Amino acid sequence: MSEIREVPLKPAFNQSRQAREAEVMLNHIVDDFIDNPAAMTYFYDLFRHAFIEGKALDREGPGIGTTCIQVPEELIYAAGGTPVRLCNGAYHYDQVGADFMPAKSCSLVKATLGRLHSEKAVPDVGKLELIVNPTTCDQKKKAAQMMEGMGYQVYDLDLPSAKDNEAAREYWRRVVKQLAARLQKVTGKKLTRQRLREAMAKTSRAQAAFRTLHNFRRKAPSLILGKDVFLVTNAYFFDDIERWSAAVEALNAELAQREAEAFSAVQKKAPRIVFTGSPPIFPNIKLPLLIEEAGGVVVADETCSANRMLYDMTAVDEWLLSHMIESIADKYLKPCTCPIFTRNDDRIRRLLDLVSTFNADGVVYQSFAGCQVYEMEQRSVAEALNKAGIPMLYIETDYSPDDMGQLSTRVEAFLESIKTRKRQARA
Amino acid sequence: MSKLRDAVNNVDLKRFRFWFQLAAFVLFVYGGYLAINLGNSLPMFSCGYIRDGRAGVCYLLPLQHQLARPWPQLFSYAGVAVLTGFAIFALWFIVLNKGWCGFVCPLGTLQDWLTSLRQKLGIRQSGYTHEQFRRLTWIKYVLLALLLLIPLGIGGGLWSHEVGAPFCQICPGRMVLPLFVGDFSQWTIDFSSPGKIVLTALGMGITGLFIVGAFVKKRFFCFFCPMSALHYLLSKPALLRLRKDGSKCTRCGDCYTACDMEIREIADDVTRKEIMTDDCTLCLKCVAACPEKGALKVDFANITFFESTEEGFIKRMNKGIRK
Numbered sequence: 231m232s233e234i235r236e237v238p239l240k241p242a243f244n245q246s247r248q249a250r251e252a253e254v255m256l257n258h259i260v261d262d263f264i265d266n267p268a269a270m271t272y273f274y275d276l277f278r279h280a281f282i283e284g285k286a287l288d289r290e291g292p293g294i295g296t297t298c299i300q301v302p303e304e305l306i307y308a309a310g311g312t313p314v315r316l317c318n319g320a321y322h323y324d325q326v327g328a329d330f331m332p333a334k335s336c337s338l339v340k341a342t343l344g345r346l347h348s349e350k351a352v353p354d355v356g357k358l359e360l361i362v363n364p365t366t367c368d369q370k371k372k373a374a375q376m377m378e379g380m381g382y383q384v385y386d387l388d389l390p391s392a393k394d395n396e397a398a399r400e401y402w403r404r405v406v407k408q409l410a411a412r413l414q415k416v417t418g419k420k421l422t423r424q425r426l427r428e429a430m431a432k433t434s435r436a437q438a439a440f441r442t443l444h445n446f447r448r449k450a451p452s453l454i455l456g457k458d459v460f461l462v463t464n465a466y467f468f469d470d471i472e473r474w475s476a477a478v479e480a481l482n483a484e485l486a487q488r489e490a491e492a493f494s495a496v497q498k499k500a501p502r503i504v505f506t507g508s509p510p511i512f513p514n515i516k517l518p519l520l521i522e523e524a525g526g527v528v529v530a531d532e533t534c535s536a537n538r539m540l541y542d543m544t545a546v547d548e549w550l551l552s553h554m555i556e557s558i559a560d561k562y563l564k565p566c567t568c569p570i571f572t573r574n575d576d577r578i579r580r581l582l583d584l585v586s587t588f589n590a591d592g593v594v595y596q597s598f599a600g601c602q603v604y605e606m607e608q609r610s611v612a613e614a615l616n617k618a619g620i621p622m623l624y625i626e627t628d629y630s631p632d633d634m635g636q637l638s639t640r641v642e643a644f645l646e647s648i649k650t651r652k653r654q655a656r657a
Numbered sequence: 658m659s660k661l662r663d664a665v666n667n668v669d670l671k672r673f674r675f676w677f678q679l680a681a682f683v684l685f686v687y688g689g690y691l692a693i694n695l696g697n698s699l700p701m702f703s704c705g706y707i708r709d710g711r712a713g714v715c716y717l718l719p720l721q722h723q724l725a726r727p728w729p730q731l732f733s734y735a736g737v738a739v740l741t742g743f744a745i746f747a748l749w750f751i752v753l754n755k756g757w758c759g760f761v762c763p764l765g766t767l768q769d770w771l772t773s774l775r776q777k778l779g780i781r782q783s784g785y786t787h788e789q790f791r792r793l794t795w796i797k798y799v800l801l802a803l804l805l806l807i808p809l810g811i812g813g814g815l816w817s818h819e820v821g822a823p824f825c826q827i828c829p830g831r832m833v834l835p836l837f838v839g840d841f842s843q844w845t846i847d848f849s850s851p852g853k854i855v856l857t858a859l860g861m862g863i864t865g866l867f868i869v870g871a872f873v874k875k876r877f878f879c880f881f882c883p884m885s886a887l888h889y890l891l892s893k894p895a896l897l898r899l900r901k902d903g904s905k906c907t908r909c910g911d912c913y914t915a916c917d918m919e920i921r922e923i924a925d926d927v928t929r930k931e932i933m934t935d936d937c938t939l940c941l942k943c944v945a946a947c948p949e950k951g952a953l954k955v956d957f958a959n960i961t962f963f964e965s966t967e968e969g970f971i972k973r974m975n976k977g978i979r980k
């Protein structure tokens with residue numbers, strides 16, 4: 231007699247709501263466009279594995295979660311850990327996280343909390359030994375205790391909010407040194423000069439690859455679409471850094487070839503857009519996607535899920551441990567254009583420079599509903615751009631797909647107005 | 658042409674400076690033995706007390722002697738000597754601007770060597786706080802004023818002649834640089850008069866401070882150097898210039914990290930185009946440490962010959978990382 235065992239019926243992961251959401255977005259990113267670079271396959275597959283099939287990502291060393299770009303990853307690597315950026319872009323987790331935050335809160339924070347609260351959440355990066363939470367916006371600040379309530383170890387990384395101040399530099403350097411001490415406790419490994427050097431080499435390779443990619447986007451007509459670049463930089467959140475760098479280098483090689491062949495990924499007159507504001511994080515690549523489906527191209531960005539995370543590089547004068555840590559600390563504070571700082575002339579200057587050096591025609595400014603800091607900076611940024619004669623579209627949105635139709639109308643109208651302007655300018 | 662420009666922008670500045678400074682040091686400390694003589698109006702501390710070896714003399718020495726002439730002479734024929742000396746000094750200076758400090762001055766080079774020694778020993782650097790910096794940065798002007806007024810006072814008979822070239826008595830150059838030609842005679846206290854006792858004793862103290870200071874803090878002495886103050890007063894027409902394009906600057910502070918003189922403006926000031934400050938030594942380390950193309954550049958007679966580039970930055974950085 232054969233034994234009949236009750237097999238609990240567990241739906242496959244790819245049937246879940248979160249997987250469906252990711253799949254819909256990834257299909258748009260991949261299938262709505264012809265001529266995707268072959269080297270993008272690595273990234274399409276990565277997201278498919280991680281988000282749709284729910285596969286675990288193999289990572290070395292204790293996982294250290296980070297919730298903002300100001301956590302020095304070099305220190306984590308040097309202490310033998312692996313950083314994982316936890317900022318999340320899923321509408322599904324946004325809804326889960328809604329229990330923790332007031333109604334009118336930022337989708338990103340809610341989704342990040344929602345993911346941490348969910349079982350078997352994706353991307354599956356394994357156990358987190360520590361979450362390092364920089365004190366950036368109020369919502370992220372307050373999220374720390376909620377994460378602790380879920381059973382995580384959370385470390386508040388006290389980011390000064392007036393970065394121009396000399397005292398802030400000094401203070402931040404101290405804060406970063408304290409973090410280094412804590413990381414060593416968590417991993418049990420000593421942070422030495424040699425290990426920090428090796429870690430910096432990793433980061434610097436990744437940054438060099440990113441900068442090369444960034445530079446290819448200066449070319450007009452464009453060699454690559456922004457939706458792909460956002461996917462690339464989003465992968466940096468959780469991918470193995472060496473594998474990521476190699477994949478970006480392969481992509482760069484392909485773009486070099488495209489350039490040699492005078493290939494063009496877009497129509498010649500496609501309006502060139504600089505994207506700024508609240509960060510697009512997979513699966514919420516909604517807005518960049520809408521821009522490019524409407525015939526525009528995102529040529530550069532000023533967001534913390536891409537440029538702001540990878541662009542600025544560290545210089546070291548004396549290769550002694552304490553000075554290296556100080557230089558690294560400076561890199562995470564001084565050039566940062568995060569809107570949580572008291573004043574933000576740097577962000578405006580960076581935007582103006584991006585528009586001019588990337589030959590952009592306009593700026594799209596995304597603000598997640600409930601993100602006060604981006605909402606508050608909108609006015610000054612709009613004024614500065616206006617003064618420079620650069621059109622800007624301000625869009626307030628969240629992770630829900632409900633406003634897609636309305637957004638696409640606005641985006642199309644904006645791109646149309648840019649085209650008209652250009653035509654008039656030529657006439 | 659563009660290949661050449663890339664090669665210059667990718668230069669390993671650290672290495673280039675090391676060899677350039679070494680060559681300049683040898684020239685100015687030992688060139689005299691080869692009968693090289695570049696006059697006595699040099700805009701840096703090629704010390705006059707290096708008797709035979711020197712290939713030219715630090716302008717501060719003759720300047721103090723000239724100003725100490727009795728006033729009737731000073732305001733007649735001796736005045737001509739003062740003016741020609743000054744004119745030659747200014748001509749030398751105008752070519753390199755403060756580049757004399759970053760690349761040529763033996764006393765500056767010596768401080769860089771002490772810094773290298775410290776780095777080799779793995780001892781960390783010290784620096785000033787912002788407040789200390791602001792308070793101390795005036796000292797060089799005070800020294801310059803004294804250096805001019807004391808000799809004038811001597812010439813006017815206001816005080817006695819015995820202090821001679823007063824700044825030289827307390828200048829570390831006088832005691833340290835002759836050592837390189839085996840001359841230890843400056844390491845004595847001059848008991849010929851009370852004034853000399855005080856000044857030479859002070860000089861010894863300052864020399865000790867110089868050695869310790871330069872060991873723990875990069876370019877410790879340059880911060881107080883009256884020559885540097887004099888430079889700055891004349892720097893308007895100079896040909897070698899450090900320029901900044903604030904629109905390209907991210908204020909990342911990489912240049913500030915590299916700056917031996919802890920000049921914050923180099924990173925933080927995004928409005929000024931002429932970014933050389935009075936403490937600057939035109940060592941160009943900031944340009945080499947800047948990752949933004951064209952944010953910092955060096956012009957000679959308005960022609961840019963070295964500028965910050967991403968490629969150069971990455972090359973130099975990787976060299977440091979992989980060492």
Ligand code: SF4
Nearest residue numbers: 336338367508598601
């Ligand atoms: S988008 Fe705004 S509210 Fe949300 S995490 Fe970023 S800064 Fe905070």
Ligand code: SF4
Nearest residue numbers: 704715825828830831
């Ligand atoms: S002692 Fe100093 S000021 Fe006098 S000549 Fe020598 S280096 Fe110049």
Ligand code: SF4
Nearest residue numbers: 758762765879882885
């Ligand atoms: S500032 Fe330094 S380098 Fe320049 S003259 Fe003075 S001692 Fe020499």
Ligand code: SF4
Nearest residue numbers: 906907909910912947
């Ligand atoms: S290194 Fe360059 S970009 Fe950075 S602060 Fe200095 S000048 Fe600006």
Ligand code: SF4
Nearest residue numbers: 916937938940941943
């Ligand atoms: S500002 Fe630049 S050139 Fe001047 S001392 Fe500092 S690093 Fe050297």
